Amino acid sequence: VDVWEVFSYAWPDDLGEPFRGQRVHVPFGPGNRDEHGFVVEPEGTRPKGIELKPVSKAVDREPQIGSGVFKLAEWISDYYMTPLGMVLQACVPSPAGKHADRKEAVVYLEEDGEGARNRIGPRQKAILDELFEARLQGIEPVALGMLLRKSGAQRASFNSLVSRGLVRTEMRDVKIQPLDRGRGVVDAPFELNPEQQAVLGEINQKVDLGTYSATLLHGVTGSGKTEVYVRAIRRINGKGRGVILLAPEIALATQTFKRLLSRLGRVAVLHSGLSPTERAYYWEQIRRGNADVVVGPRSAIFAPVPNLGLIVIDEEHESSYKQGTVPRYHGRDVAVKRASLEDVPILLGTATPSMESINNARSGRYGLLELPHRVRGLPMPSLKIVHLRREMQSGKVELLGRTLTSKMAAALDRNEQVILLMNRRGYASYVFCPSCKWMLECRHCSMPMVWHRSLTLATCHHCGNTAELPDYCPACEGRILLFGYGIQRIEDELFRKFPNATFARMDSDTMTSPVQFKKVIDDFGDGNIDILLGTQMVAKGLDFPNVSLVGVVSADTCLSINDFRASERTFQLIVQVAGRAGRDRTPGEVIVQTLYGDDPAIRHAATHDYRGFAEMELRDRRETGLPPFSRMARFVIRHSRMEKAEEAAETFTAELRRHLPPDRVTVIGPQQAELPRIKDRFRFHVMLICPVPGLIQQCLLPHLPEIQRSVPADIVTDIDPLDLM
Numbered sequence: 001v002d003v004w005e006v007f008s009y010a011w012p013d014d015l016g017e018p019f020r021g022q023r024v025h026v027p028f029g030p031g032n033r034d035e036h037g038f039v040v041e042p043e044g045t046r047p048k049g050i051e052l053k054p055v056s057k058a059v060d061r062e063p064q065i066g067s068g069v070f071k072l073a074e075w076i077s078d079y080y081m082t083p084l085g086m087v088l089q090a091c092v093p094s095p096a097g098k099h100a101d102r103k104e105a106v107v108y109l110e111e112d113g114e115g116a117r118n119r120i121g122p123r124q125k126a127i128l129d130e131l132f133e134a135r136l137q138g139i140e141p142v143a144l145g146m147l148l149r150k151s152g153a154q155r156a157s158f159n160s161l162v163s164r165g166l167v168r169t170e171m172r173d174v175k176i177q178p179l180d181r182g183r184g185v186v187d188a189p190f191e192l193n194p195e196q197q198a199v200l201g202e203i204n205q206k207v208d209l210g211t212y213s214a215t216l217l218h219g220v221t222g223s224g225k226t227e228v229y230v231r232a233i234r235r236i237n238g239k240g241r242g243v244i245l246l247a248p249e250i251a252l253a254t255q256t257f258k259r260l261l262s263r264l265g266r267v268a269v270l271h272s273g274l275s276p277t278e279r280a281y282y283w284e285q286i287r288r289g290n291a292d293v294v295v296g297p298r299s300a301i302f303a304p305v306p307n308l309g310l311i312v313i314d315e316e317h318e319s320s321y322k323q324g325t326v327p328r329y330h331g332r333d334v335a336v337k338r339a340s341l342e343d344v345p346i347l348l349g350t351a352t353p354s355m356e357s358i359n360n361a362r363s364g365r366y367g368l369l370e371l372p373h374r375v376r377g378l379p380m381p382s383l384k385i386v387h388l389r390r391e392m393q394s395g396k397v398e399l400l401g402r403t404l405t406s407k408m409a410a411a412l413d414r415n416e417q418v419i420l421l422m423n424r425r426g427y428a429s430y431v432f433c434p435s436c437k438w439m440l441e442c443r444h445c446s447m448p449m450v451w452h453r454s455l456t457l458a459t460c461h462h463c464g465n466t467a468e469l470p471d472y473c474p475a476c477e478g479r480i481l482l483f484g485y486g487i488q489r490i491e492d493e494l495f496r497k498f499p500n501a502t503f504a505r506m507d508s509d510t511m512t513s514p515v516q517f518k519k520v521i522d523d524f525g526d527g528n529i530d531i532l533l534g535t536q537m538v539a540k541g542l543d544f545p546n547v548s549l550v551g552v553v554s555a556d557t558c559l560s561i562n563d564f565r566a567s568e569r570t571f572q573l574i575v576q577v578a579g580r581a582g583r584d585r586t587p588g589e590v591i592v593q594t595l596y597g598d599d600p601a602i603r604h605a606a607t608h609d610y611r612g613f614a615e616m617e618l619r620d621r622r623e624t625g626l627p628p629f630s631r632m633a634r635f636v637i638r639h640s641r642m643e644k645a646e647e648a649a650e651t652f653t654a655e656l657r658r659h660l661p662p663d664r665v666t667v668i669g670p671q672q673a674e675l676p677r678i679k680d681r682f683r684f685h686v687m688l689i690c691p692v693p694g695l696i697q698q699c700l701l702p703h704l705p706e707i708q709r710s711v712p713a714d715i716v717t718d719i720d721p722l723d724l725m
């Protein structure tokens, strides 16, 4: 249950002075259950005539949450409509033991463990779920202490998993890169080019002013943005102030961390893949003001940097900045808020600004700086769009078309390397006749329909129309195929077409730990792998000089689930992956395959026309009243029984409507969510759209706790949702 209220307790004298944000243990409820909590008002007054229970234990001796971050947490709590306690919990790492241990137990998921998740008790399942999640995020192994805490399981449940061979433990040395280990302030072997210098000059002005300003740095891939960050950071460090640099993912944060280690003074890193001891070490160093830069994914925005001077967000457009669990904050937006609360400048860098950020730049809320060219006069890679269906031989389903196949062969002949990207919606299946190339299309939208195994129906992602699977092709009476774009299918084709080439697959199934990720990256970098095949993982930030060809196996946006950001994501993905080609002397070429027509997002990406794309996309969004021209809130109502979920969704929506002005807030739904059932719970959702920022919160926040309590179902609140499934 969400606890929204603040409770009063007596403070025993022997605990020292209380402070705001301090973690404590308190007796709670009629049975005086031991619960943890945070001090919110240390100066609170004793309510008259009520006997207060005393706080039983103080966890922190010194403040872990500075006043800036505390204010930030209060803002998050209001804006994202999340209880303050849950926000504060996300702001501090769980307390580590007093003594830094030299060794710690870590846990791996065994091969059988994954499949066994449905055949064991709930506590054990919670452990396996945590491990599986860690694997997906590439942060396996997990420290045993952290695993037990996160899953809420007892040691005994864990031990029985070990004896059943579902998990495995290992002792490992706790290794910490001391903060002063960086080689210190080292110069790059090159001068900034004039464009970089101009941009840096502008940034330095803001840095010197030292007050809040937000600046969007739109620099094409390979334009030397990181180099600009490094110099701005040094300038701020020279003034004795610290910097937070956010990267969208742990893997990229780690890469940036290493790069900064060789160029800057005391670099700290913070993320959930660190062991508790490591994390506590960095945290403490940061808190004492011993770190010049803190690098990390979104949660690093809560780093207790005492004298913050600048925030940098790299790849600001990335959707992984949005947290998928409570509190569902957007790291970028929270970062901008922290910068404004602490009155320091913030810099948002990307090759493909989000519609939100470019709109802010256009309206003057953000400054805009541009690096339109690559460094060292390198050309942008050339992109070519290929219509896959036209290239198919009849009777055959092939995912690598004629053009892409021959370009690959040529690149491999020249001893150059290839990256193949599979789009995120790559697992959709289409209903297809390989003999005459007929495809099942929606009667209302002329868009291909997507086969849903769970519904045993094909559906149109544009209008929701459904269709049965035909027995034979209606055009030629040939055999119908379900044409799935699985990444494994591409592997089969690679084996067949390039028997002598070596390749590696990089997706969340194969990349189960940072070690594996690093191995593939290193092997590819050393030239031991010719073809790197992967999901959007391969699109981000990698820098390999010998890659001359990038193939986008399927770029189709029209097939993506009912999501108004599909075009934006497709544009970003193509530009980002194209950015991996031709980063050195080898000129880069990009082949973009599409199955279906002439998508404007793909066309703009092919000509590197960000401006044209943004123009079109913003116009569409304005006309349809979608973000960034409005704000959205989404509520997901979940229950283990279908009727209960539906009923609760109706009640909940009716309650919401009572508090919302109908002329300003559009209510969509409730309706069944795109993913109607997850983990045995049925899901309905309701969406709110409102042109006035903050109005939804203003109307709902005072009533939400009560509404939630009155509805007998589990309710997820998501403000500015990115995931609409």
Ligand code: ADP
Binding pocket: 190, 191, 192, 193, 196, 219, 220, 221, 222, 223, 224, 225, 226, 227, 228, 375, 376, 543
């Ligand atoms: P971005 O972050 O914009 O993709 P990077 O900062 O990673 O670009 O720069 C790409 C590469 O170019 C890096 O290897 C970097 O060291 C190098 N580089 C950056 N600026 C210059 C410059 N002015 N002259 C030569 N090389 C540079």
Ligand code: ZN
Binding pocket: 442, 443, 444, 445, 446, 447, 460, 461, 462, 463, 464, 465
């Ligand atoms: Zn349709």
Ligand code: ZN
Binding pocket: 433, 434, 435, 436, 437, 438, 473, 474, 475, 476, 477, 478
């Ligand atoms: Zn046919």
